[in-house]
Amino acid sequence: MKGIPMSAGAQGNEELIKRARRVTAAEVYDIGTRFPAVYTEADGSWMTDVEGNRCLDVTAASGALLLGNRNPHVVGAINRYIAEHGVVFASTLSLPRIELAERLCEWFPAGEKAVFTKTGSEATTTAIRLARAASGKDLIVTSGYHGWHDWHTGFLTMGYDAGTRTVTFGYNETALERLLTEFADRIAGVIVTPEPAWFGADYYQRLSALCAKHGVLFIIDEVITSFRYGQHGLNGTGGVPADIITMSKGLANGHAIAAILGKAEVMDCYDAAGIAGTYTREVPPMAAALAVLDVLADGSALANARKQGTTLMNGMRDILDAVGIPAFVGGPPMMFDVVVPSEALSWDLYRAAFDYGAYFEDSGTHMVTTSFTDSDTDHALTAFEKGARKVAATTNFEPGGLSVDRKAEFAAEAFGGNPVDSAEVLAKIDTMVRRIAAGTQA
Template identity: 25%
Template sequence: MKDFSCPQNMYSLKSRDGRNICFAGGDGCYLFDETGKEYVDLWNGFGSVLLGYNDEDIVKGFNYLISNRALSLQAPTSYLKQLSRLLLEDYPHKSQIGIFPTGTSAVRAATLAALQKTGKDFVLSSGYHGWDVMWSKGTRLFEPNSYGVIDFYYIIEKLEELVHLYKDRVAAVVVSPDFSYFGNAFYGKLFSICKENKLLIIVDDVKCGYRYAWGPSLSPEAFPADIYVVSKCIANGARISCLIGNEDIMKHISDFCFTSFFDIYSTASAVITLKKIKERNVQQKIREAGDRLILGVEQIIKKWGLPISITGNGNLFQFVLASSELSEAFYQQCTDNGIALYKDDNQCPSYAFDDNALRKVLSKFEEVLSSMALMFPGLLGKDIPIKRFHLAAYYQTDGCAEAMDYDEKVSLITELLYR
């Protein structure tokens, strides 16, 4: 029998014999595969399951919908109004939201709206905005693709250069915030360039919005954008994304609709999730538990002398390993020992990750890292090459870390994408 596959199944967890692992259920911070094996989940559906699996408030909400014969309802409901109020209170200068099935479709709609509003034909971009051909690379580095999108890969000097080169043709800058490799000074410079040149700013907050605290990842007061898109953290894995802006931009997407526009499952999930994370200080509790996890794993890494580092904080962090061979072995060993990780990218613990799970997963990491010390004796005590940090930044952001110098950034992107 053939194993299932997908165009890019690198995100699938695989057994040691190479078969994709299928999951049958989940509870709290645990996944269970079809054989009943348990995994401590730090992947959480690319970071979209913020509360954890089988959350009691989500289940209670769905039971209410079922008992009221509303679970498959495809019509306007009070949940739409509640969702709008919950989101707009965090964006004091915005007046409308648009609902989309995915972050990809919402960011695409925001970009098209910016092009229509300005009548211009180029957009400058940094970060991952979804699996859409709109974001494909240009034929040459720093040149527009067939959709008029130019990726500057978080290289602020290149952004300035492109703005001046195409000044009368650029409608907007689209950026996905990241806080492992970029600080407020970077975003301050980016926003300043946009404001000086009267460019619209689209913040693709699909990954980081509501991740670190209640609300957008970039303060609307300090970093006022024209359009925001939020998704992953707002509905505990349900299929929904929200575009937030004012009427002058939102009118350009007023005719947008899709088959499940009024899907009560998604809007109810978002309302229940947002209310809970606001009332329970969810992000702070995730941060505290995640920080304890990072500290514990770092102590085990130090004990065995392996060249592995961790960037980020307890809300979102990434493993950086000294070689591709070490990386392959690490992620496979973790899978074998019942730890579900997002390979080479960011890990995002959920609210359900508690002290019991911490003790369990640290024991598993002890097994993983002690085995790897035997597998890679020649790497013990070695430093991690700086290029591995540069690659890790690219894997997480689709761009270049702020700390790299200009020539290193251009060289890395050329090597990865244009050779």
């Protein structure tokens, strides 16, 4: 059908990537950090490129997929809704929106009311707008990645940005305690993205309690962890109280929707925060999200994913140990991290695994879907082992485990983590506090 290209004709991956370079691709985001393939279809966690090569996706489409591609429950729900009801209405309210809000509020302890956006970046921006409107205060204190919007571009740098009125505390508890002690009357909210390979639930419980002590709203950015940390996210499974949580990836199994849940008195500031958006009312993704919740309800789908993720995680750890590559492997089985001696080595390992039919995330964070089977996991491990042995044969490594310095370097480069009270970090905290007090950048 003209207008819906389903075939590349005689063009292969290399030719199509060149074509994309001319008209659409960003050199780093679309090409430099991806492996060389243009995909035409996917089923479960398997993808097929324009040359007919099949590859197992071990990124869960960067976390967007929870059940795998073409899940029949989700496909059926969307097709039925469009065929029988439509796509978007003049009113912002629909039956699926109301039911989805009700069910999410039952699912997550933080939820008394829920509103919806299309992306995770929109959800976190909505959360800080709500926090500012509800509190009447201005400063946002943050750690971790919350999307690409302007208020958050400096997330890797510990410090104060007077232009966006945000303070990045680098997951450092000393920094957060000092900020809350000195500036609670100016802080609208604290928003943190969980990094479960690095900090346990007890860490986030302490942050939550510290915010409550100072009367400051605590926001958990669960865009990724809402189902992958556990069936009820860090908020429920991890027992971490929050005033607002955000979620998106996996919620509608790849369809664009995000949710913001929170206390009623905070969510009721939606109008005062000036939040709007035509496509927040698009209904099929809400029908998809309801189908996802149906699939997850009895716990068996997530139990399988946790089983497969555990096997994969342990297997990758064993393979790296066997070939002599120092590594740290940790986190919950549905979203675990693998850290090796350098970023370049990480790329080499996963690029080699790609040649054997498995698409891992080159940054080292790996995610499975509920569609993974034992044979899928075996395939991923076989591809990873072949790639690791190939790379190890031509690379020299220092014997022993991964150094503490490398782990700290990874944390700082991946999510701005500076949790240790070194002299350098304590100096940054002092500088940050002085700049906030003075209301200046320098």
